[in-house]
Amino acid sequence: MSALLGAAVLALAGPALAQLEGRGFPECHQGPLKNNTVCDTSADPLDRAIALIKTFTLEEKLNNTGSTSPGVPRLGLPAYTWWNEALHGVADSPGVNFSDVGDFSYATSFPEPIVMGAAFDDELIRAVATVVSTEARAFNNFDRAGLDFWTPNINPYKDPRWGRGLETPGEDPFHIASYVHNLIDGLQGGYDPKYKRVVATCKHFVGYDMESWNGNYRYQWDAQISSQDLVEYYMPPFQSCARDSNVGAFMCSYNAVNGRPTCADPYLLNDILREHWGWTEEQQWVTSDCDAVQNVFYPHKFTETREEAVAAALNAGTDIDCGTYYQHHLPAAYEQGLFNESTLDQALVRQYSSLVRLGYFDGMAVPYRNLTFSDVSTPHAQQLAHRAAAEGIVLLKNDGTLPLKIGSDMTIALVGDWANATTQMQGNYEGPAPYLHGPVYGANQTGATVLVANQPGGQGDPTTDNWRPIWEYAEQADVIVYAGGIDLTVAEEGMDRVSIDWTGAQLDVIGQLAMYGKPMFVMQMGDQVDNTPIIQNPNISALIWGGYPGQDGGLALFDIVTGKVAPAGRLPVTQYPAAYISQIPMTDMTLRPNATTGSPGRTYQWYTGEPVFEFGSGLHYTNFSISFANDLPHNHHSSSSCYNISDLTGDCNEQYKDRCAFATIPLDVHNTGAVTSDYVALGFLTGCHGPQPYPRKRLRAYKRLHGIAPGSTQTAAVNLTLGSLARVDDYGNTVLYPGDYALMIDTQPLAMMNFSLTGEAVTLDYWPQPPVKRVQENGYWVGGYGSTQEEGLLADGTVPGVM
Ligand SMILES: *[C@@H]1O[C@H](CO)[C@@H](O)[C@H](O)[C@H]1NC(C)=O
Ligand SMILES: *[C@@H]1O[C@H](CO)[C@@H](O)[C@H](O)[C@H]1NC(C)=O
Ligand SMILES: *[C@@H]1O[C@H](CO)[C@@H](O)[C@H](O)[C@H]1NC(C)=O
Ligand SMILES: *[C@@H]1O[C@H](CO)[C@@H](O)[C@H](O)[C@H]1NC(C)=O
Ligand SMILES: *[C@@H]1O[C@H](CO)[C@@H](O)[C@H](O)[C@H]1NC(C)=O
Ligand SMILES: *[C@@H]1O[C@H](CO)[C@@H](O)[C@H](O)[C@H]1NC(C)=O
Ligand SMILES: *[C@@H]1O[C@H](CO)[C@@H](O)[C@H](O)[C@H]1NC(C)=O
Ligand SMILES: *[C@@H]1O[C@H](CO)[C@@H](O)[C@H](O)[C@H]1NC(C)=O
Ligand SMILES: *[C@@H]1O[C@H](CO)[C@@H](O)[C@H](O)[C@H]1NC(C)=O
Ligand SMILES: *[C@@H]1O[C@H](CO)[C@@H](O)[C@H](O)[C@H]1NC(C)=O
Ligand SMILES: *[C@@H]1O[C@H](CO)[C@@H](O)[C@H](O)[C@H]1NC(C)=O
Ligand SMILES: *[C@@H]1O[C@H](CO)[C@@H](O)[C@H](O)[C@H]1NC(C)=O
Numbered sequence: 001m002s003a004l005l006g007a008a009v010l011a012l013a014g015p016a017l018a019q020l021e022g023r024g025f026p027e028c029h030q031g032p033l034k035n036n037t038v039c040d041t042s043a044d045p046l047d048r049a050i051a052l053i054k055t056f057t058l059e060e061k062l063n064n065t066g067s068t069s070p071g072v073p074r075l076g077l078p079a080y081t082w083w084n085e086a087l088h089g090v091a092d093s094p095g096v097n098f099s100d101v102g103d104f105s106y107a108t109s110f111p112e113p114i115v116m117g118a119a120f121d122d123e124l125i126r127a128v129a130t131v132v133s134t135e136a137r138a139f140n141n142f143d144r145a146g147l148d149f150w151t152p153n154i155n156p157y158k159d160p161r162w163g164r165g166l167e168t169p170g171e172d173p174f175h176i177a178s179y180v181h182n183l184i185d186g187l188q189g190g191y192d193p194k195y196k197r198v199v200a201t202c203k204h205f206v207g208y209d210m211e212s213w214n215g216n217y218r219y220q221w222d223a224q225i226s227s228q229d230l231v232e233y234y235m236p237p238f239q240s241c242a243r244d245s246n247v248g249a250f251m252c253s254y255n256a257v258n259g260r261p262t263c264a265d266p267y268l269l270n271d272i273l274r275e276h277w278g279w280t281e282e283q284q285w286v287t288s289d290c291d292a293v294q295n296v297f298y299p300h301k302f303t304e305t306r307e308e309a310v311a312a313a314l315n316a317g318t319d320i321d322c323g324t325y326y327q328h329h330l331p332a333a334y335e336q337g338l339f340n341e342s343t344l345d346q347a348l349v350r351q352y353s354s355l356v357r358l359g360y361f362d363g364m365a366v367p368y369r370n371l372t373f374s375d376v377s378t379p380h381a382q383q384l385a386h387r388a389a390a391e392g393i394v395l396l397k398n399d400g401t402l403p404l405k406i407g408s409d410m411t412i413a414l415v416g417d418w419a420n421a422t423t424q425m426q427g428n429y430e431g432p433a434p435y436l437h438g439p440v441y442g443a444n445q446t447g448a449t450v451l452v453a454n455q456p457g458g459q460g461d462p463t464t465d466n467w468r469p470i471w472e473y474a475e476q477a478d479v480i481v482y483a484g485g486i487d488l489t490v491a492e493e494g495m496d497r498v499s500i501d502w503t504g505a506q507l508d509v510i511g512q513l514a515m516y517g518k519p520m521f522v523m524q525m526g527d528q529v530d531n532t533p534i535i536q537n538p539n540i541s542a543l544i545w546g547g548y549p550g551q552d553g554g555l556a557l558f559d560i561v562t563g564k565v566a567p568a569g570r571l572p573v574t575q576y577p578a579a580y581i582s583q584i585p586m587t588d589m590t591l592r593p594n595a596t597t598g599s600p601g602r603t604y605q606w607y608t609g610e611p612v613f614e615f616g617s618g619l620h621y622t623n624f625s626i627s628f629a630n631d632l633p634h635n636h637h638s639s640s641s642c643y644n645i646s647d648l649t650g651d652c653n654e655q656y657k658d659r660c661a662f663a664t665i666p667l668d669v670h671n672t673g674a675v676t677s678d679y680v681a682l683g684f685l686t687g688c689h690g691p692q693p694y695p696r697k698r699l700r701a702y703k704r705l706h707g708i709a710p711g712s713t714q715t716a717a718v719n720l721t722l723g724s725l726a727r728v729d730d731y732g733n734t735v736l737y738p739g740d741y742a743l744m745i746d747t748q749p750l751a752m753m754n755f756s757l758t759g760e761a762v763t764l765d766y767w768p769q770p771p772v773k774r775v776q777e778n779g780y781w782v783g784g785y786g787s788t789q790e791e792g793l794l795a796d797g798t799v800p801g802v803m
Helices: 003-013 045-054 058-063 113-118 122-141 173-188 227-234 236-244 266-276 292-297 306-316 325-335 341-357 379-392 439-445 464-476 504-514 532-536 550-562 578-582 645-650 788-795
Strands: 199-205 249-252 285-288 394-398 411-415 449-453 479-485 520-525 542-547 624-628 642-644 661-671 677-686 698-708 713-721 734-736 739-745 751-758 762-765
Touching: 045 341, 058 325, 058 341, 113 122, 113 173, 113 379, 113 542, 122 173, 122 379, 122 698, 173 199, 173 227, 173 236, 173 698, 199 236, 199 266, 227 236, 236 249, 249 266, 266 306, 285 341, 292 306, 292 325, 306 325, 306 341, 325 341, 379 550, 394 532, 411 439, 411 464, 439 449, 439 479, 439 550, 449 464, 464 504, 479 504, 504 520, 504 532, 542 550, 624 751, 642 645, 645 734, 645 751, 645 762, 661 677, 661 698, 677 713, 698 713, 713 739
Parallel strands: 199 249, 249 285, 411 449, 411 479, 479 520, 520 542, 642 751
Antiparallel strands: 394 542, 624 661, 661 713, 677 698, 677 739, 734 762, 739 751
């Protein structure tokens, strides 16, 4: 039925939600579905989905395999759009329909995940995700969104050039795994609720973190990844989704891994995702990234025919094709006997079981069905968007000028391309926001006179003639604020960065502004750039990283400046020197430094150079001291902090041994300064244990404490599991090794505790071994410089072949 007609009826009928029956929702109260088990709310969800699919003809089945499902009109099963986005708030996408004005014309627009990651606050993430799923449900009730959302993006952000790094919580796999567990909990409404709030989709599985670099494109890229790197770095966020968070959906990626496009790889989609991680509920489905099934044919050229491509994806376990390739080519593939109807049925049962679990067939019995636009952008949601920005903003330099009292007697010169930012603050995958409070708004709230010069424009317009207002305002000002950096014009989906430095024009202007000898702050917006010149310039009082801070970002920034909020965010990525990008190709998927290739290593765990700011950096307006509340527990397992591995593992009764507790270590955090402040306790493990080389350190626990008053103490519990002590061997097995361990709190350790494990190493998780390692050899594509595809072809004498 026409959505337009439905909307008109609604407008006339007011809030009578029952009007929605039969339009956005299946006709369970009349027609052929009425007596079908799918509409029996007391039946088993799997039986309900099976009963529905039994009534489909083959053609109807084949028709409902794409991201836009026509449904089955003769049954009263409406069309459904699977492709909905909600990265940091309900967002524009094929399934989401914002109205032009009035109700449903906006949704809360939180900061990009890179900023929310910097908050290191799992409870905040859960609260944000709960708001997002609440607003999504309100949209769905009025036929303005679906019930599943293709979020989160959790590929670890290992290369600063990646155009989609802003969509992720950062570079550390443990951090992302913890973040995403809480996010999914908030989006779906718990581990196994009767009715899911929405279905979340963990993407992009797996090894996807390059858009376009030196002639390499995400659509054809064959990432060569060792089992060790895969398990240690690329997989933990996805394991958290599938095994530990019961996420409803996964998305396979554009790239290939070790010779096979991920959407056509039964090793990844079946052996790892479904079997090894136990992600086998009937309601759990995999969608392809958009047109990734087409990409299996070209440019991967993984199969000889289009029919083989769609069959390879379906048989591997890709249940939904984002696009139309399944709908167009599965019919001929079926004729050719390339897949069984039972496989198609399984894909459809997964899709519709998921909708059953969302209450799609259950009408007003679903508790979320009474949500309306009055549940969108509530005062709570607005306050949370501000809090998320304020918690994520990171103070990187401060000569003591901040916090600064700014009164109505003062004049602020606000300079730079981000000075009057609006939609810039939202980054990508955004929807219309209720308001966009940029730096101008934030500065104005201080009561000061604000002079705004939006130069140099863009990424640093070098037309010096346009810079004249800057000097005029700087002359008049008491305080100078430069707000710039990068934005989506240089780093976006489809576009990786070609520089990680500030642009020349911006650095020139910043340098000249510093010479006025006035209090001057730099607000570094967007992703990381090399801040060396700003650190080194003694005339620049402070540097604040604001990222993409969302609808209230400008206010949050100035609340930090004035001290209304004390900064406590931490960089969730390494800030590298600008030259880093000439030391390692984007296509090098290894993490460890390598003398042969010249790689200096990736991420804080392995990078051998001197970072500009290391992962976890972030200053405060106060100081903290830390002490361990007790020694490690001494019991029959331990004497003088020495633990016997066979005793530790012998006591472990969990199905997944990495989950067994090692110790909960209480940590006293004492505020020794004069300002009330949050504090993020970061717990890193280091030491000589497991395979060499050893990482510099690994984040294994974190906790944000709130509002620690001067002179007072709060306690954080650092929970270590056997998994958090373990390391990964060459085969991808997770192993608990004997050796020396040290737990360090914070980046410049404020406290440290040593212990050791003795006895024989014990494997906690045996990794399913991959089929023989392959490289993609298709003769169609020759990757550019740095492409291991090209190197693979030259180096590997074996014939990888097509299958
Ligand atoms: C549903 O079942 C009832 C009782 O078995 C029957 O009277 C009715 O006609 C059926 N309705 C439909 C739409 O098949
Ligand atoms: C399949 O989809 C096509 C295009 O949407 C439509 O024309 C056709 O009627 C559908 N067939 C069935 C059986 O639903
Ligand atoms: C989106 O909503 C508008 C009403 O605001 C309606 O006219 C339009 O048909 C809808 N579009 C879709 C694709 O549902
Ligand atoms: C179809 O199912 C049969 C019986 O289980 C099996 O032998 C055959 O390999 C399957 N065909 C395909 C293409 O999967
Ligand atoms: C919506 O429904 C739920 C459960 O059915 C109920 O707890 C809640 O009070 C209702 N809210 C409103 C605004 O009616
Ligand atoms: C800021 O931008 C808004 C709209 O984007 C515009 O209306 C306003 O004049 C700008 N303010 C300044 C001070 O440039
Ligand atoms: C600044 O605030 C004043 C008073 O609060 C208001 O009149 C003015 O429009 C604001 N200016 C901007 C650029 O927001
Ligand atoms: C710092 O400011 C003073 C003037 O206050 C100026 O003489 C000096 O050159 C500046 N230094 C830098 C590095 O900009
Ligand atoms: C370093 O890189 C070379 C070339 O890719 C590779 O053969 C070698 O195994 C790597 N060394 C280590 C220690 O990973
Ligand atoms: C923190 O302590 C250091 C060294 O004792 C001191 O120099 C600094 O001023 C303190 N910072 C704050 C914000 O209190
Ligand atoms: C740590 O473990 C304790 C006890 O099991 C639990 O109450 C607490 O929530 C855990 N903390 C974190 C941050 O996981
Ligand atoms: C560890 O404990 C086991 C049995 O509990 C014992 O056999 C073994 O000798 C112990 N190993 C060490 C190194 O203490």
